[in-house]
Amino acid sequence: MTRTARRRTLKLTGTATAALLALSALSACSSSDSSSASSSPSASSSAKLSGTVTVFAAASLKESFTSLGKTFEAAYPGTKVTFNFGGSDTLAASITSGAPADVFASASAKTMAIVTDAKDAVGTPVTFVRNQLEIATLPGNPDKITSLKDLTKSGLKVVLCDKTVPCGAAAQKALTAGNLKLTPVSYEQDVKSALTKVELKEADAAVVYKTDVKAAGGKVDGVEFPESANAINEYPIALLKDAPNATAAKAFIALVESAEGKKVLTAAGFLNP
Amino acid sequence: MTEPVLVAGRKQPRQRRRSPVPLPLLLPALLGMAFLVLPLAGLLIRTPWSELPHQLTSPGVWQALRLSLIAATCATAVCLVLGVPLAWLLARTEFPGRGLVRALVTLPLVLPPVVGGVALLLALGRNGIVGRWLDEAFGVTLPFTTAGVVVAEAFVAMPFLVISVEGTLRAADPRYEEAAMTLGASRFTAFRRVTLPLIAPGIAAGSVLAWARALGEFGATITFAGNFPGRTQTMPLAVYLALQSDPAAAIALSLVLLLVSIAVLAGLRDRWMTAP
């Protein structure tokens, strides 16, 4: 290649790269503009609902919300409810990063605040249930755990949720209330992971929700403890601002708050708000 | 610029040879470059430079980094000790089921890391098929320990090393080993003094790949070893958890990991990747 031709190619490459970097810098500096199609509000409640409702919900709501989802689909043929269960903090972060969802039900006011602070929710979130902590032990409770203090016994492998997760934050509150210092072997990223560790017999005990102990059936034994009363989590639910299917979403939220919804949730072990 | 050139007795101006990079190749290449550079650029541009010093003084950062580096290096060592003989077996010997073994070796490559983590729990966990015996006989459990981190990372990184070394072994001339044997070297001595030096570049390349893979492992680590600062919380875990609550911290951690990785890979490349 002659000098001129080479220079030309280099210039072209350089310009292109610079342009791409500049573009990215520009978009970084500019404020994020959320452009979305807002769905038209429907007036009558007996309007035909259809489409998919995407619900982001805390892991502890898995069993009860799945069953409510089926109820919803049966009541409104033509609809489909898809769930994304996980740690409330992870879900909140996804929503504020732009994940498409209709409804958000979190396990603590703090994690809901992440979404409302970012102005991604519509209206005020409503607390629909509360959840209380319980200790999950190996079936038969071989380590004879009867209180929160027993978890601090040396040699015991205890698993907690990470502090950033509502379950973990509540556990810390309970420990402080009981004036206890507990060093777990692991801080799990959501409550179901913590429960699974006990189900797999890798850990001797975990601090999870009453609802999780109930859902696990015979795989774990539950031990209630008084300090849990100091650390009850309130579960808010909210319609999201950029919900692709706001009409059906509102109907789902209504179902959750209805008497029927409450029946399912209470049966799972949740406390009334 | 143009020089007269004697062509068949007549003077002719020399043609300026134009050979620019063809556009159908240049454009995708630039896109490819941008595709790889853009996320890194995003990281650099969005780094909260003013907050960086504060983030970097947090003990959690250096704890996680130290653990990550130590675990990745130990995992690579495990891969070397177990993987090089395995590669030799696959490349130099014939045994029934060799094809199956080779396929199994590449399994961790396609297995989702979390699945790998679950499998490790079922095998080496406190209640696992082998782990149970380890616990009863030696009181040793791997989950929730740094050793568990090393095991999880070695599991996902091993295929990189074995495949790289097996490839190099196949390309190496086995007659050198024959020559060594005629000089009095046993098969193992021939391997040690002749084959190993010959395949050293392949081993180095495989080790670098394995180390990089081990450093970045997340799913298997968090599933098998759990998450505890200083003991099992590697950098990728720390970044993931920080992302939920403190994105600025997550970015700072990512930057540190990125810089450390670049430094190590650049340093290694010069010394080990060039042929003797």
Added chain:
Amino acid sequence: MTGPAGPTGPTGLDAHLIVERGDAFRLDVRLTAAPGEVVALLGPNGAGKTTALRALAGLTPLTGGHLVLDGLSLDGTPPENRPVGVVFQDYLLFPHLSALDNIAFGPRCHGVPKDRARAEAAGWLKRMGLDDHADAKPRKLSGGQAQRVALARALATHPRLLLLDEPLAALDARTRLDVRAQLRRHLADFEAVAVLVTHDPLDAMVLADRLVVIEDGRTVQEGAPADIARHPRTDYIAQLVGLNLYRGEAVGHTVRIAGGGPEITAADALTGPAFAAFPPSAVTLHRDRPTGSSARNLWSAEVAGLESHGDQIRVSLSGELPLAADLTTAATAELGLHPGAPVWATVKAAQVRAYPA
């Protein structure tokens, strides 16, 4: 080290090598050699010479037969335990070691401490005239230098059997001359048995005390190089030494070629199965049938091909008796020879040798 000889003292090599490779190939060769002897295995490609060498080295297992060196049976012994040294065709010098360390490799494998091994290696390099190249890596050595290092490497372990696989094949013509002469001197100094594999008859003639010619896995002839050259028993050897060779039935001075071929009158008289041979230079070609010539042997033939052979032209002839004739360029031009041209070939009976088959 393997210096002292086996239990019965230095008795040399006594081998019957049988190697079977599926149904395709079977090697069955007997090889004996006294200490100090150089035996050359000569044969065309695929004859089994390399297989024989590998069997002697222990790199290929014997399917049958025996292998006894200095009274010690080596059959079943792995190569690293045999007192055998090998110089490979492409030398196979270890690329990551210097010339010195290559030579020291063998002694170190036998337990000699590093310093002493390196000192011995330095001695070998001096003997080979390569002390300037002690630290050179193999890729920096010329072909001839590499060959000498390979030889020194094999000799450094004091083997009782030295095997050389086409030792000069990788060299260019000019280097080959010098290296052949040097190799001859080294082999003359070597006290134990040396077996050399080659397809070049000149190498065999110059370097070996005895030739063993192998074709298709079998020995077809063995003896001193000069004897074989004078009395070849197969086409391959005849071609190698440059003779026209025929097999037939002799009655007195006449040999009737097998398969109902013509008769050849030879200088020697004998009866029974016989070979008849004459060099291409003994053939005279005529355009017309000669009359009144003293030559007893006269055949009509057709020119099949012409090629230069040294400073002469070798003419291949087909006909009732296929043969090769050497003519000067002038003679070829004079006769107007071209492929397909009809000629008459004559050979004086005095120049035809006959010997028992």
